[in-house]
Amino acid sequence: MPYASKFFNGGRPDFGKLAHLDDELAKYYRKGRLDFRKESVCISLTKAIFQHEFGLRWSIPPGHLCPAIPSRLEYLCWIETLLKFEGDLQLPIRGLDIGTGASCVYPLLGAKLLGFYFTATEVDQESYQSALKNIQDNNLDSQVEIRKASQGEILHGVMRGTDTFHFVMCNPPFFADMSESSSHPFRVKTGDGRQMVTSGGEVSFISQMARESVEWSQNIRWFTSLVGRKKDLGILQRYIQQNITTEVRRTCLKQGRTSRWIIAWSFKSHGALVTE
Numbered sequence: 154m155p156y157a158s159k160f161f162n163g164g165r166p167d168f169g170k171l172a173h174l175d176d177e178l179a180k181y182y183r184k185g186r187l188d189f190r191k192e193s194v195c196i197s198l199t200k201a202i203f204q205h206e207f208g209l210r211w212s213i214p215p216g217h218l219c220p221a222i223p224s225r226l227e228y229l230c231w232i233e234t235l236l237k238f239e240g241d242l243q244l245p246i247r248g249l250d251i252g253t254g255a256s257c258v259y260p261l262l263g264a265k266l267l268g269f270y271f272t273a274t275e276v277d278q279e280s281y282q283s284a285l286k287n288i289q290d291n292n293l294d295s296q297v298e299i300r301k302a303s304q305g306e307i308l309h310g311v312m313r314g315t316d317t318f319h320f321v322m323c324n325p326p327f328f329a330d331m332s333e334s335s336s337h338p339f340r341v342k343t344g345d346g347r348q349m350v351t352s353g354g355e356v357s358f359i360s361q362m363a364r365e366s367v368e369w370s371q372n373i374r375w376f377t378s379l380v381g382r383k384k385d386l387g388i389l390q391r392y393i394q395q396n397i398t399t400e401v402r403r404t405c406l407k408q409g410r411t412s413r414w415i416i417a418w419s420f421k422s423h424g425a426l427v428t429e
């Protein structure tokens with residue numbers, strides 16, 4: 154965790170300290186351990202980190218994906234590093250979060266910890282309502298806006314003519330169907346998996362996003378997305394370099410035994426930068 158560790162004393166969340174501060178989490182803290190196989194434990198821990206580490210109020214309805222905060226912070230911090238190489242940034246930094254989920258995790262953390270402004274999009278009505286609640290419960294309405302997206306559209310339909318953003322970020326639905334979701338070794342530990350499924354999987358979703366990005370090449374500096382599988386990373390990198398733009402970056406984010414990748418592309422020339 155080279156980027157996000159700066160937000161935690163000792164480099165990672167201190168479960169013992171959090172359990173001491175949080176009655177709900179304390180119920181699950183036994184012999185210095187938390188049992189992450191239980192959804193309720195993941196949710197209580199995430200809630201406690203939001204509240205006690207970052208002063209944010211947070212909730213999600215049952216059945217929705219519960220985010221692992223350190224890895225979400227890692228992605229945000231990588232974007233911050235990517236942008237810092239550019240010198241002439243017009244502040245404040247503005248980002249577009251595609252598929253913000255019920256948690257609205259990237260906008261909440263990015264606004265509170267990094268001072269970013271966000272527009273978030275979400276296609277699922279229940280997730281949209283929950284994300285809106287998280288924004289309002291934290292009085293972040295002036296810093297975070299949410300737009301309802303239509304199924305099948307990623308940038309089209311949510312981008313407006315005058316919008317400009319420094320970056321787009323996205324944690325896409327990774328899997329092509331529910332069976333793939335439940336058999337994957339890094340499968341969702343919380344929620345019912347619906348949020349992780351899209352027709353054609355992540356390659357289809359991110360390549361559509363890349364095709365749509367051409368129309369917004371002058372409005373957005375960096376288009377980025379998480380990628381869940383290394384073989385998909387290679388497929389996407391080749392696709393984008395051959396069909397969209399040659400300015401492509403990639404990096405690997407490791408958390409415990411889990412690896413995720415980020416792919417980023419731009420229509421401006423930026424010189425040498427962070428890579429794997």
Ligand SMILES: C[S@@+](CC[C@H](N)C(=O)[O-])C[C@H]1O[C@@H](n2cnc3c(N)ncnc32)[C@H](O)[C@@H]1O
Pocket residue numbers: 218219220251252253254255256257258259274275276277280302303304305306307324325326327348349351
């Ligand atoms: C894997 S979840 C990520 C949620 C959250 N960003 C996170 O990192 O925990 C993907 C989200 O994208 C949403 N989604 C799927 N297709 C979308 C689209 N075309 N536009 C906006 N959101 C979409 C899903 O409803 C789901 O909430």
